[in-house]
Amino acid sequence: MAWIWAVLSAILLVYLLQQLLGPNRLPPGPIGLPILGHFHLLGKNPHVDLCRLARKHGPIMGLRLGFVRAVVVSSPAAAELVLKTHDLVFASRPRSDASCRMSYDQRNLAFAPYGPYWRNMRKLCTLQLLSASKMKQFEPMRKAELGLLVASLKQSRDTVDLRARISAVNGDMNCLMILGRKYSDRDLDEQDGFKALFSEALDITAQFNLADYFPYIGGLDLHGLNRRMKRLSNVFDGFLEKIMEDHLHKKQQSHDFVDTMMAIMDSGEAGFEFDRTHIKAVLLDLLIAGMDTSATATEWTMSELLRHPTVMKKLQEELESMVGLESMVEESHLDKLEYLECVVKEVMRLHPVAPLLIPHESMEDCELQGFHIPKKSRVMVNVWAIGRDPDVWANPDSFTPERFVGSDIDMRGRHFELIPFSSGRRGCPGMQLGSALVKLLVAQLVHCFHWELPNGMKPHDIDMSEHFGLVTARAKRLMAVPTYRLHI
Secondary structure, eight states: OOHHHHHHHHHHHHHHHHHSSSSOOOOOOOOTTTTTBGGGOOOOOOHHHHHHHHHHHHHHEEEEEEEEEEEEEHHHHHHHHHITTTTTTTTTTOOOOOHHHHHHTTTTTTTTTTHHHOOOOOOHOOOOOSHHHHHHHHHHHHHHHHHHHHHHHTOOOOOOHHHHHHHHHHHHHHHHHTSOOOOOOHOOTTTTOHHHHHHHHHHHSSSSHHHHHOOOGGGGGTTHHHHHHHHHHHHHHHHHOOOOOOOHHHHSSOOOOHHHHHHHHHHHTTOOOOOOHHHHHHHHHHHHHHHHHHHHHHHHHHHHHHHHHHHHHHHHHHHHTTTTTTTTGGGGGGGHHHHHHHHHHHHHHHHHHHHTOOEEEOSSSSSETTTTOOOTEEEEEEHHHHHTTTTTTSTSSOOOGGGGTOOOSSSSSSSSSSSSSSGGGGTTTTHHHHHHHHHHHHHHHHEEEEEEEEOOOGGGGGOOOOOOOSSSSSSOOOOEEEOOOOOO
């Protein structure tokens, strides 16, 4: 009997050595639990937990989440391998309950698997909806909406909820551009309201849903997520159907995104299957992406500026020099505001709105730095960890915009030290619009007003804790007191 155990032990040892040293060596990682895998190591802020684990196990780390093999990359070099060197291998998206239920069976841009449909849809959206000429078309609208925001803050004598104000103007601009008119909270849902439902959709999409990792228990709906997703998808679908019907019967086109896509559908010029369902999937994609990302990045930026009054002062001096106190900031000023660019880059480094990006999926076996990545592995790029890597950044936890003065590092996905909009084939197609909106909002708020903290609060008292989601926002709303400073 003893010889049987000896043989089994030898076989097990050979197997383990092959896994560790052989040609199919998997990425290192922490010890997992039976069935559960590594779920027990993830808390309310998974990007922080994964960063801590990566510093122990390496920048290419293997995990097992239930029955799903996962890989986490946490360095610029590793991110470049996934998003550039082997970009095609990792260009797809994993299938999940949320992406199927909330995006018309993955017909949108963000979650569609890689293939002809996604390539055609991305090309259509890039050329027809997110082009420079389309962005220019809506510039007067953005100017008008920012004027309304400044006017409302100018009348305020008390503490204002900056998140509410920023989210409102950002939401109005997105609705005007995408849907052709503004929508109030109750236009979408009487119970929860416009903004709350989009925020809930982002939260659900980012959650580690057990049904995605333990397929056999998906039908039990242990978290109640299926019920929430079904309700949300029904509300969104009804809302989008009503918008499309309204556009069909209106007398004059406003050339918003709905008009543009419906004209393409009617003409048949898309060149691939493109019907009302596809339009709704893209509209919902654009709305969800646009509602929170720019607003969240702007709130994080204002938080850091309030925590660092000397940086706020320096930015105001640049704005005063380049714009003057007799006029508001125009979009034409943005390219000349070098310190503003440094401030926004530093905020994106410390507070990327999507700290784990959207997961990728390997379409075939691949090798990364000698590690074997099997087909169908779920790959997460931890841009939060990359932004705080002490091997890349000096004093990585400090807010120091000056680190970017004279630097050629940009946010376009060419420098993997800073990829808040991702990179490669699945890079964010709305990057140009998103970054411009953040700069414009921040510049206008800082140029037009002095800002003070309420109730004698000191800068170091500002709570910078996070609420994790597909878009990771401040856990607590930012409150401040504005004082108008322009001469107009």
